Amino acid sequence: MRLSxxxxxxxVDAKETSPHRFLGLHPLAGGGLVARSLFPWAxxxxxxxxxPTKPVPMKQLHASGVFEIELPGSALFRYRFRVTYPDGVSRxxxxxxxxxxxxxxxxxxxxxxxxxxxxxxxxxxxxxxxDGVLGVSFAVxxxxxxxxxxxxxxxxxxxxAHPMRNLGAxxxxxxxxxxxxPGARYKYEIVGPHDATPFLKTDPYGLHFEPSPNHAAIVCxxxxxxxxxxxxxxxxxxxxxxxxxxSVYEVHLASWRRVPEEGGRVLGYRELGEQLAxxxxxxxxxxxxxxxxxxxxxxxxxxxxxxxxxxxxxRFGSPLDFMTMVxxxxxxxxxxxxxxxxAHFPRDFFALARxxxxxxxxxxxxxxxxxxxxxxxxxxxxRHEVRGFLVCSALSWLERFHIDGLRVxxxxxxxxxxxxxxxxxxxxxxxxxxxxxxAIEFLKQVNSLVxxxxxxxxxxxxxxxxxxxxxxxxxxxxxxxDFKWNMGWMHDTLDYFRQDPLxxxxxHDKLTFGMLYQWTEAFVQSFSxxxxxxxxxxxxxxxxxxxxxxxxxxxxxxxxLQWSWPGKKTxxxxxxFGQFAEWxxxxxLDWHLLxxxxxxxxxxxxxxLNKLYVADASLAENELRPESFxxxxxxxxxxxxxxxxxxxxxxxxxxxxxFTPVERTYRLGVPFPGRWEEALNTDSKHYxxxxxxxxxxVEAEAIPCxxxxxxxxxxxxxxxxxxxxxxxxxxxx
Numbered sequence: 001m002r003l004s005x006x007x008x009x010x011x012v013d014a015k016e017t018s019p020h021r022f023l024g025l026h027p028l029a030g031g032g033l034v035a036r037s038l039f040p041w042a043x044x045x046x047x048x049x050x051x052p053t054k055p056v057p058m059k060q061l062h063a064s065g066v067f068e069i070e071l072p073g074s075a076l077f078r079y080r081f082r083v084t085y086p087d088g089v090s091r092x093x094x095x096x097x098x099x100x101x102x103x104x105x106x107x108x109x110x111x112x113x114x115x116x117x118x119x120x121x122x123x124x125x126x127x128x129x130x131d132g133v134l135g136v137s138f139a140v141x142x143x144x145x146x147x148x149x150x151x152x153x154x155x156x157x158x159x160x161a162h163p164m165r166n167l168g169a170x171x172x173x174x175x176x177x178x179x180x181x182p183g184a185r186y187k188y189e190i191v192g193p194h195d196a197t198p199f200l201k202t203d204p205y206g207l208h209f210e211p212s213p214n215h216a217a218i219v220c221x222x223x224x225x226x227x228x229x230x231x232x233x234x235x236x237x238x239x240x241x242x243x244x245x246x247s248v249y250e251v252h253l254a255s256w257r258r259v260p261e262e263g264g265r266v267l268g269y270r271e272l273g274e275q276l277a278x279x280x281x282x283x284x285x286x287x288x289x290x291x292x293x294x295x296x297x298x299x300x301x302x303x304x305x306x307x308x309x310x311x312x313x314x315r316f317g318s319p320l321d322f323m324t325m326v327x328x329x330x331x332x333x334x335x336x337x338x339x340x341x342x343a344h345f346p347r348d349f350f351a352l353a354r355x356x357x358x359x360x361x362x363x364x365x366x367x368x369x370x371x372x373x374x375x376x377x378x379x380x381x382x383r384h385e386v387r388g389f390l391v392c393s394a395l396s397w398l399e400r401f402h403i404d405g406l407r408v409x410x411x412x413x414x415x416x417x418x419x420x421x422x423x424x425x426x427x428x429x430x431x432x433x434x435x436x437x438x439a440i441e442f443l444k445q446v447n448s449l450v451x452x453x454x455x456x457x458x459x460x461x462x463x464x465x466x467x468x469x470x471x472x473x474x475x476x477x478x479x480x481x482d483f484k485w486n487m488g489w490m491h492d493t494l495d496y497f498r499q500d501p502l503x504x505x506x507x508h509d510k511l512t513f514g515m516l517y518q519w520t521e522a523f524v525q526s527f528s529x530x531x532x533x534x535x536x537x538x539x540x541x542x543x544x545x546x547x548x549x550x551x552x553x554x555x556x557x558x559x560x561l562q563w564s565w566p567g568k569k570t571x572x573x574x575x576x577f578g579q580f581a582e583w584x585x586x587x588x589l590d591w592h593l594l595x596x597x598x599x600x601x602x603x604x605x606x607x608x609l610n611k612l613y614v615a616d617a618s619l620a621e622n623e624l625r626p627e628s629f630x631x632x633x634x635x636x637x638x639x640x641x642x643x644x645x646x647x648x649x650x651x652x653x654x655x656x657x658x659f660t661p662v663e664r665t666y667r668l669g670v671p672f673p674g675r676w677e678e679a680l681n682t683d684s685k686h687y688x689x690x691x692x693x694x695x696x697x698v699e700a701e702a703i704p705c706x707x708x709x710x711x712x713x714x715x716x717x718x719x720x721x722x723x724x725x726x727x728x729x730x731x732x733x
Contacts (some may be wrong), residue, residue, distance in 0.1 A: 082097065283576065
């Protein structure tokens with residue numbers, strides 16, 4: 001293992017793809033040992049064997065910092081180096097080139113197939129102790145690179161100091177560097193296949209990143225964190241979310257609440273955990289959904305242009321702080337869902353784009369690899385390693401950070417090759433169709449693996465088309481999601497409430513049409529951030545007709561309809577108290593509006609809707625099946641009245657809405673005799689309404705109506721929804 005002039009030149013010029021072959025301690029063919037070291041800028045180096053043996057000076061082979069010594073004997077031994085620099089400073093260091101690879105041949109085989117579901121524990125940076133030495137292992141996939149080095153604080157960002165070894169056909173480069181500690185910044189310096197000049201990339205598997213403009217990854221050790229949510233996590237494994245009430249509060253962390261006394265600073269993860277837990281418990285939500293908390297460079301993307309698919313953004317603290325936030329929410333019995341974005345990634349050159357100098361994560365053909373709407377790049381789902389990268393990203397959030405669900409963004413853009421493209425701008429699949437077969441298989445795979453490894457976790461699709469079987473299981477031929485946002489119902493309902501009440505009778509079908517497809521999927525009725533940005537106005541601002549009080553009355557009707565309609569619920573922050581201003585990602589919500597009765601009233605209504613929804617939990621047991629719902633009045637467009645029945649195992653609701661300002665007296669059929677409690681009335685003075693209603697309840701009469709053996713005559717205030725209930729009712733055939 002003597003070093004030829006060409007091999008020495010390759011080491012000096014950082015062009016050697018397997019530096020471990022020459023650096024470190026090696027047997028010589030004719031007997032004896034040779035030790036070599038690489039310390040750029042060093043003026044001297046000594047070999048320091050373990051034990052009482054004195055340090056041995058090494059010969060300098062090259063002025064750039066390559067040293068060598070030949071030794072007698074054949075047995076390898078432990079050693080370190082004493083390195084001296086021109087300023088006289090010396091330090092004793094362990095040799096990074098004496099350690100075996102941290103990734104096994106079996107690992108490489110599975111990583112190459114995209115079937116290593118724990119890739120995030122092998123690739124990236126990891127604090128380890130090898131042979132009694134504490135340090136950090138680094139591994140990165142860059143198959144077309146001619147050289148990859150780890151650069152960072154530990155080596156003054158010198159790409160010649162720590163070249164990595166190439167682990168063969170896997171395309172993975174690896175090194176263990178002793179003495180690197182959590183908090184150290186690093187990047188990969190890469191020489192691409194056609195590049196003369198190296199370029200820097202952040203770690204695709206990084207857990208923590210520094211802010212712009214540097215974007216360096218930061219070594220992070222999560223192993224010391226102590227979770228206090230064991231009770232929650234154990235219960236989660238046996239939880240069937242489809243049969244439980246699920247009311248989700250969607251939050252953008254940077255703009256939910258700020259600290260005006262401190263210049264409007266954002267809250268940190270730890271503050272957010274405590275304050276969100278307190279607020280959501282008060283409001284009765286069951287889950288918090290975070291708009292993408294993944295690392296991203298541009299605030300204005302709201303987190304949807306991700307550069308760190310494994311890392312909570314630095315904006316609110318460290319990954320350990322993020323874990324503290326999740327832990328606080330779990331201890332308050334609050335589930336945590338995060339938005340996850342496997343549909344695309346930004347072009348920022350410091351991240352995934354052309355990672356090793358080639359189109360590695362994205363398609364080379366722009367008809368497949370460029371997202372025209374967002375100016376981003378589309379993942380190559382047909383490449384095993386890319387698919388494995390995304391699968392492990394999902395699993396990492398659920399396992400490392402105890403996340404309870406992933407809301408998968410922009411699923412429609414993944415399903416169709418011609419999504420937002422004209423003829424000639426897309427490439428058909430191998431069968432000549434428009435479906436993205438590779439993306440479909442990826443979605444099936446990730447949903448199957450999430451349910452295998454993390455039972456009780458919810459996978460939610462934001463999917464805006466009629467693609468069949470989104471929430472059917474994979475064995476049944478579906479995509480395997482647990483829920484799908486009901487975009488059609490959302491659009492139709494908002495279109496209806498935009499109308500002046502005078503014209504609503506001509507649009508009554510918008511309220512009833514959704515029931516024609518309600519049972520085709522497991523739906524979440526959602527009013528999300530997408531409805532209150534880009535000039536669309538706020539939710540209360542969309543309401544048709546009249547002054548602010550009238551708009552608030554309409555908003556109360558809208559929210560009561562959402563909560564009484566079958567399906568899970570999602571509501572974006574600010575909508576729960578009727579914020580008039582359109583959402584701004586860089587400013588706090590207008591919490592001062594709660595000083596005004598109409599806004600406080602909307603907030604009280606949402607809290608009471610959640611309380612009622614959770615209290616009558618048996619309604620949620622079958623709310624995704626048609627037996628949970630029956631129409632009572634679907635065709636009274638002339639009076640803009642709607643009424644329906646909800647059935648649970650131990651309760652029944654009769655729900656009526658009057659969507660004009662004209663008060664009406666109406667007879668509704670009910671299945672059971674006795675008193676029907678007025679459980680909720682959106683016109684209550686408690687909600688800043690007029691206080692008209694039914695004095696707390698009505699008695700059923702033996703007057704058949706609407707196919708029911710009994711009926712109740714009720715007062716329906718103008719612009720109101722009223723829910724009547726019997727808690728002891730026994731559903732009958």
